Amino acid sequence: xxxLNIAATGMLAxxxxxxxxxxxxxxxxxxGYKRQRAEFSDLLYQDQRRVGSxxxxxxxxxPSGIQLGLGVKPxxxxxxxxQGSIQMTDNSFDLAVNGKGLFQVxxxxxxxxxTRAGSFQLxxxxxxxxxxxxxxxxxxxxxxxxxxxxxxxxxxxxxDFDGQVQPQLVGQIELARFANEAGLEALGDNLFxxxxxxxxxxxxxxxxxxxxSVLQGAIESSNVDVVKEVTxxxxxxxxxxxxxxxxxxxxxxxxxxxxxR
Amino acid sequence: METTSYIALSRQATLRRExxxxxxxxxxxxxxxxxxxxxxxxxxxxxxxxGKTGKLSFVQDIGTVRDxxxxxxxxxxxxxxxxxxxxxxxxxxxxxxxxxTRNGSFQLNEAGEIVNAAGNPVLDANNNPIAVPEASGLLExxxxxxxxxxxxxxxxxxxxxxxxxxxxxxxxxxxxxPREEQEVLPAEDVTVMQGMIExxxxxxxxxxxxxxxxxxxxxxxxxxxxxxxxRILRAVRTLVSQG
Numbered sequence: 001x002x003x004l005n006i007a008a009t010g011m012l013a014x015x016x017x018x019x020x021x022x023x024x025x026x027x028x029x030x031x032g033y034k035r036q037r038a039e040f041s042d043l044l045y046q047d048q049r050r051v052g053s054x055x056x057x058x059x060x061x062x063p064s065g066i067q068l069g070l071g072v073k074p075x076x077x078x079x080x081x082x083q084g085s086i087q088m089t090d091n092s093f094d095l096a097v098n099g100k101g102l103f104q105v106x107x108x109x110x111x112x113x114x115t116r117a118g119s120f121q122l123x124x125x126x127x128x129x130x131x132x133x134x135x136x137x138x139x140x141x142x143x144x145x146x147x148x149x150x151x152x153x154x155x156x157x158x159x160d161f162d163g164q165v166q167p168q169l170v171g172q173i174e175l176a177r178f179a180n181e182a183g184l185e186a187l188g189d190n191l192f193x194x195x196x197x198x199x200x201x202x203x204x205x206x207x208x209x210x211x212x213s214v215l216q217g218a219i220e221s222s223n224v225d226v227v228k229e230v231t232x233x234x235x236x237x238x239x240x241x242x243x244x245x246x247x248x249x250x251x252x253x254x255x256x257x258x259x260x261r
Numbered sequence: 262m263e264t265t266s267y268i269a270l271s272r273q274a275t276l277r278r279e280x281x282x283x284x285x286x287x288x289x290x291x292x293x294x295x296x297x298x299x300x301x302x303x304x305x306x307x308x309x310x311x312g313k314t315g316k317l318s319f320v321q322d323i324g325t326v327r328d329x330x331x332x333x334x335x336x337x338x339x340x341x342x343x344x345x346x347x348x349x350x351x352x353x354x355x356x357x358x359x360x361x362t363r364n365g366s367f368q369l370n371e372a373g374e375i376v377n378a379a380g381n382p383v384l385d386a387n388n389n390p391i392a393v394p395e396a397s398g399l400l401e402x403x404x405x406x407x408x409x410x411x412x413x414x415x416x417x418x419x420x421x422x423x424x425x426x427x428x429x430x431x432x433x434x435x436x437x438x439p440r441e442e443q444e445v446l447p448a449e450d451v452t453v454m455q456g457m458i459e460x461x462x463x464x465x466x467x468x469x470x471x472x473x474x475x476x477x478x479x480x481x482x483x484x485x486x487x488x489x490x491x492r493i494l495r496a497v498r499t500l501v502s503q504g
Binding site for chain 2 (some may be wrong): 042
């Protein structure tokens with residue numbers, strides 16, 4: 001019975017859908033998290049009676065043949081890069097990007113990682129680092145005797161010293177943009193890596209054309225809408241159940257065949 | 262001799278195929294812009310042995326009917342999710358030539374071109390892929406398919422329609438292929454809605470009832486086969502005992 005396998009593909013697809021939804025819900029409070037969506041597409045079609053084939057030697061053709069579909073498959077799980085809401089924290093090293101672009105981070109492997117989560121801290125040497133201690137690129141070092149740090153919308157880091165009127169420029173934060181942000185590979189820990197699908201990063205100064213501006217003392221919360229996710233989950237669960245009903249119905253049909261003797 | 266069983270068998274064979282169609286509809290409950298399908302049956306008449314007492318009627322499935330109703334629209338707020346309201350299709354370039362689809366969940370590829378989930382570029386009115394420049398801000402897509410960024414108008418998404426949509430052949434990934442003689446016409450009555458996705462038009466409840474009916478018909482058809490078998494058996498036994 002084809003319908004058994006077809007319903008199985010449906011159940012597998014819905015299972016994956018629930019997995020993606022539960023990951024979104026689990027990350028509803030993760031800084032800079034972008035929600036994901038599973039997308040499905042129909043599988044191949046088997047021609048039982050081909051459309052347009054000749055039905056007689058008089059040249060008449062079959063107007064609509066029989067095409068039997070073979071189920072469903074997950075087509076993609078992609079990230080929706082919609083801006084998350086900005087949450088004020090008043091922590092001077094919390095930076096949020098309002099608009100497009102990702103912060104660049106030097107990974108322990110030496111490669112560059114990209115992140116939207118700007119909850120940075122200072123290392124023992126005064127370098128700006130991520131919560132995991134990875135250096136923010138290009139490096140920003142805040143001198144030990146600094147009393148205040150200001151990051152402006154263009155990513156310039158200014159430092160105040162005691163007894164000095166003029167603040168001093170100690171660094172410039174840059175943002176990277178990708179042609180296809182959804183094509184970035186998620187590394188976990190809010191980090192992403194460049195891939196062939198994402199294209200080369202285009203690095204620019206925050207606030208310039210096409211790049212978002214930096215907001216100090218704020219973080220970007222995740223763009224997960226819990227109400228939407230729960231509704232999606234209910235729909236996925238119902239679809240799962242219906243596919244399992246198809247399996248039991250096919251089973252019933254086969255049972256009536258075996259009883260034929 | 263065994264025509265009764267064969268008539269019941271013709272019903273069972275078609276019901277099995279219809280069942281896989283229902284299963285496929287159910288499996289695609291959440292596939293964007295999926296079109297539900299149903300089977301079309303006809304009678305196949307055959308002469309009886311003596312040629313006088315009417316005709317024998319077998320059942321035959323001769324075609325797939327596609328439900329062309331629009332699926333429900335869901336808001337996703339993703340700027341590259343496009344839904345079509347009204348009759349019309351997007352055009353995507355594949356290895357085998359242009360294909361048509363209503364599934365407008367698009368993305369950008371590494372070259373900045375608008376592509377569908379399988380990576381096939383979406384074509385504009387001049388049959389070219391639509392590339393979005395890197396340093397552009399928000400992407401706006403108007404109701405007529407005009408794509409514009411903050412730097413101005415980019416291109417217009419090609420929208421087409423066909424005279425008889427039922428004749429389109431389904432391909433995997435929500436794509437359709439027209440028959441050779443089918444003319445591709447520019448769509449006249451269609452609106453592109455940005456940030457929306459057209460869902461599958463399969464209604465779970467309807468498919469469930471169809472499925473229940475199908476299982477019962479199958480069972481009654483197999484019952485006919487069973488009873489016919491018993492009738493013949495009885496006939497043989499009676500004849501043997503009399504002889």
